[in-house]
Amino acid sequence: MYIQQIYTNCLAHAAYYIESGNEAAVIDPLRDPEPYMKIAKERGAVIKYVLETHFHADFVSGHIDLANMTGATIVFGPNANPAYKAYISEDGEKLTIGHIQLEVLHTPGHTVESVCFLLHDESGKLHSVFTGDTLFAGDVGRPDLLSGNLQKEELAAMLFDSLQKKIKTLPDDVLVYPGHGAGSACGKNISAKSYSTIGEEKASNYALVINDKEIFIDAVTSELPVIPAYFFKDAHINKSGYTSFGDVLSRSVNALSVEEFTTIQTPETIVLDTRDPMDFAAGFIDDSINIGLNGDFAVWVGTLIDADVPILLVTDPGKEKEAVERLARIGFDNVKGYLQGGIHSWFAAHSHYDRILTFAGNECAPLLDTEDYYLLDVRNRREVAKHRMTGSVHIPLNMLKAKCDTLDKNAKWLIYCAGGYRSMIAASFLKAKGFHFVASVEGGINEVLHHAPELVDMDLVD
Numbered sequence: 001m002y003i004q005q006i007y008t009n010c011l012a013h014a015a016y017y018i019e020s021g022n023e024a025a026v027i028d029p030l031r032d033p034e035p036y037m038k039i040a041k042e043r044g045a046v047i048k049y050v051l052e053t054h055f056h057a058d059f060v061s062g063h064i065d066l067a068n069m070t071g072a073t074i075v076f077g078p079n080a081n082p083a084y085k086a087y088i089s090e091d092g093e094k095l096t097i098g099h100i101q102l103e104v105l106h107t108p109g110h111t112v113e114s115v116c117f118l119l120h121d122e123s124g125k126l127h128s129v130f131t132g133d134t135l136f137a138g139d140v141g142r143p144d145l146l147s148g149n150l151q152k153e154e155l156a157a158m159l160f161d162s163l164q165k166k167i168k169t170l171p172d173d174v175l176v177y178p179g180h181g182a183g184s185a186c187g188k189n190i191s192a193k194s195y196s197t198i199g200e201e202k203a204s205n206y207a208l209v210i211n212d213k214e215i216f217i218d219a220v221t222s223e224l225p226v227i228p229a230y231f232f233k234d235a236h237i238n239k240s241g242y243t244s245f246g247d248v249l250s251r252s253v254n255a256l257s258v259e260e261f262t263t264i265q266t267p268e269t270i271v272l273d274t275r276d277p278m279d280f281a282a283g284f285i286d287d288s289i290n291i292g293l294n295g296d297f298a299v300w301v302g303t304l305i306d307a308d309v310p311i312l313l314v315t316d317p318g319k320e321k322e323a324v325e326r327l328a329r330i331g332f333d334n335v336k337g338y339l340q341g342g343i344h345s346w347f348a349a350h351s352h353y354d355r356i357l358t359f360a361g362n363e364c365a366p367l368l369d370t371e372d373y374y375l376l377d378v379r380n381r382r383e384v385a386k387h388r389m390t391g392s393v394h395i396p397l398n399m400l401k402a403k404c405d406t407l408d409k410n411a412k413w414l415i416y417c418a419g420g421y422r423s424m425i426a427a428s429f430l431k432a433k434g435f436h437f438v439a440s441v442e443g444g445i446n447e448v449l450h451h452a453p454e455l456v457d458m459d460l461v462d
Contacts, residue, residue, distance in 0.1 A: 012184035021098025025049040029062035047072045053132025054114040055238045057231035060331045077115030083240045105166045107134040109159020110141030128175035136178040138191030140207040156217040172199030230302035252324045254337035258349040273314040277424035281356040290428040295421040298330045313338035357439040361447025373414040378426045387458045416441035
């Protein structure tokens, strides 16, 4: 028996390759089928099943392409009704892969069709459970994502029953392989651990410790993160089907000369610049939005940009295909092409470009003494609860699109986050929205703490 976790940091997502004999199953693959096919080819195995724990909202699954390219059977749990060919399994049904079996555990709550897959090893012993978005290390799946007409409290009640009857009854030594890690919006406080055990989760997971249903419902439905707008589109795509990944790449990885780029660029088009924040700040095409490939790229694109808006890419040379692939993973298939030669070809052809000022941590104190800057904190609520710069306005980056109109466009804004990645996203977004004076703190509040701790209020919330 062989198990491999394929983890994608950008989406905090875990897919799984499971093999016994010369047969394999893949659980919750991302849209690009090649990594899973490569593993199977290298190991001389045939992919028999593509197993989906539910209709995913945070990414476009690779199940259809993978099944079409390998002949594997797509498997969903009870209550699933995809618009394409798939096998709908029953609760308790066992799927054989070589010398092992995967038992379907119907665990509604995150969604009505959610399932976990319980692995029985070659000797029949319970080895591990692949929990999708039902159970994470330290958390459980949020019950407010796209399940028809059901209220989140109704789904939370289902989730409580699923955990009590299907998960907590498993032996303590059964390994837990979740669908996401820290940073995913599919939970609210997921641990950074890549796997766990039933015993560990029963002892420390806040949701599994609770044995009263009403208390559980209140706990899992409170303080939920904002749902990124693209979640609604991706859930629909995963249910109804999609354009093949190969076709998306062939039409989107499209080199454009400066003249072609300029011709396509309109007020309805987004110029998405994926370079490092500091490189972007030094010079960029007017109204570009900077979301660097070196961070949580896909999540922030899906949060701040509408999925159907035409996109023109500016990347570091050689990063064009990666940018398109990562956009396609979340259903952003409307890329018109990329600037051939990168930003330097633009500089060579145009004398005009825009910039964003950046200030190091040790420059903030004298700057705030001499300039009329307002401070904008774009970190999340938990970060701000620990410390914030005195007098700052707090709008988390995932709320900036909805709340930017509450800010004065003519004021001077000094924006900060933890390290500078999110603040440059925010600065570029606001500049594209017509804010005239925006600047970013290089290194974020961490650098301010090091150089000017007197500017920071500590331990605001216990």
